[in-house]
Amino acid sequence: MEDVSSLVAKQYEAFAYPRPFADLEAEIAKGYYQIGDPALYGPVLWPRGRPRKRLKILVAGCGTIQGAYAAYMNPDDEIVGIDLSEASLAHERFLQDKHRLQNLKLFKGDLLDAASLGDDFDVILCTGVLHHMADPGAGLAALRDALAPDGVMVLMLYGATVRTGVYMLQDAFRRIGVQQTSEGVAQVRQILRELPGRHYAQDYIRAAAELKDDAAVVDTFLHPQDRAYTVPQLFDLVEGAGLAFQGWVDNFPYWRNGAWGPDSAIAAAVDPLPRREHWAAVEMLGLAAGMHMFTVRHAGEALQVDFEREDWREFVPHWAPGLTRRASGLFQRGPYELKCSELEQFVIDGADGKRTIGEIIDVPALEDVQDEFGRRYFEHLWKLGHVMIALP
Numbered sequence: 001m002e003d004v005s006s007l008v009a010k011q012y013e014a015f016a017y018p019r020p021f022a023d024l025e026a027e028i029a030k031g032y033y034q035i036g037d038p039a040l041y042g043p044v045l046w047p048r049g050r051p052r053k054r055l056k057i058l059v060a061g062c063g064t065i066q067g068a069y070a071a072y073m074n075p076d077d078e079i080v081g082i083d084l085s086e087a088s089l090a091h092e093r094f095l096q097d098k099h100r101l102q103n104l105k106l107f108k109g110d111l112l113d114a115a116s117l118g119d120d121f122d123v124i125l126c127t128g129v130l131h132h133m134a135d136p137g138a139g140l141a142a143l144r145d146a147l148a149p150d151g152v153m154v155l156m157l158y159g160a161t162v163r164t165g166v167y168m169l170q171d172a173f174r175r176i177g178v179q180q181t182s183e184g185v186a187q188v189r190q191i192l193r194e195l196p197g198r199h200y201a202q203d204y205i206r207a208a209a210e211l212k213d214d215a216a217v218v219d220t221f222l223h224p225q226d227r228a229y230t231v232p233q234l235f236d237l238v239e240g241a242g243l244a245f246q247g248w249v250d251n252f253p254y255w256r257n258g259a260w261g262p263d264s265a266i267a268a269a270v271d272p273l274p275r276r277e278h279w280a281a282v283e284m285l286g287l288a289a290g291m292h293m294f295t296v297r298h299a300g301e302a303l304q305v306d307f308e309r310e311d312w313r314e315f316v317p318h319w320a321p322g323l324t325r326r327a328s329g330l331f332q333r334g335p336y337e338l339k340c341s342e343l344e345q346f347v348i349d350g351a352d353g354k355r356t357i358g359e360i361i362d363v364p365a366l367e368d369v370q371d372e373f374g375r376r377y378f379e380h381l382w383k384l385g386h387v388m389i390a391l392p
């Protein structure tokens, strides 16, 4: 039996992932960005601000793009990328040469040996990797040992609810003996076309535009090692490694996923629950988290945003990446739409990443409604993931 790392490495040699593209600058100009990028998600990683100017960032399991992208977007920082797959690293090197990324070092290796890189990292990005390891807890512990005392990790793990049907198909394809070859990919595509409309994987397949790429078909349906997490399982993994959960990178799926309104029976039932119970219940009711992206720190270091704090007026709201104004009173962020009144729009416009909530709402137009409105509307925007909050 080959060990899991060799099987996983073999897959990503033959089907490097994600689909490589040739020019970072051109893709970024077209709107490409990576969720969790330290350059764009500062308040999510560091609610009290960056610890220092020049940071060491480890991209563990960088794949084809993430190391070069991090180096391009964070030019003042030192980036180290590691991956098991030479094919993936070759594309990272191609992007590195093309964009002259002198702040990037690339290594072939297993993230289990991250500590041997000899550095304490201020940031560790590890997205879509731990759930492909034989022992994700051991992988996370290895990353913990390479994390600086005040460092932060951005992790992404698959979400169990949305992928239920994917695991049914993985099981079937394994029994049928479908191989990780172009013939195997063609067979998967044929079978997907004939699946019953009520198959549990149909919603996933409809939403996953990337399945047009062979590497994504292999990654999704023919992976030799892949597991997914519910919210409570995710906390067990994090705390089992002696780390502390800090927050979601995008709050939307965990607070209100748009499937129910503030006056609904669901809101009445889940809103009073403690945070973790709320998130776990919302995950099961909303089925909106296909992947969990979140930040963790060493135990005792995590900071939570909480609008019940007395100093909420000192919070500084920033627009989340991807939030755009579509028309007067209409904002959009990815698939999420936000309709708002003139007053609400005024408040959103004020969230320039510089002013505190107190400074934004302290205007004559808001005199009568000011405090409670300002607090609750920014809390609402934060729970929707449309604004990030920097703490005093």
Ligand SMILES: C[S@@+](CC[C@H](N)C(=O)[O-])C[C@H]1O[C@@H](n2cnc3c(N)ncnc32)[C@H](O)[C@@H]1O
Residues within 6 Å of the ligand: 005, 008, 009, 012, 017, 018, 060, 061, 062, 063, 064, 065, 066, 082, 083, 084, 085, 088, 109, 110, 111, 112, 126, 127, 128, 129, 132, 133, 219
């Ligand atoms: C699904 S891809 C994700 C790539 C990248 N993190 C991203 O988000 O675009 C998973 C990558 O992790 C790498 N990988 C898996 N297990 C690993 C391990 N134990 N150590 C280092 N890299 C690993 C694979 O070779 C592959 O390139």
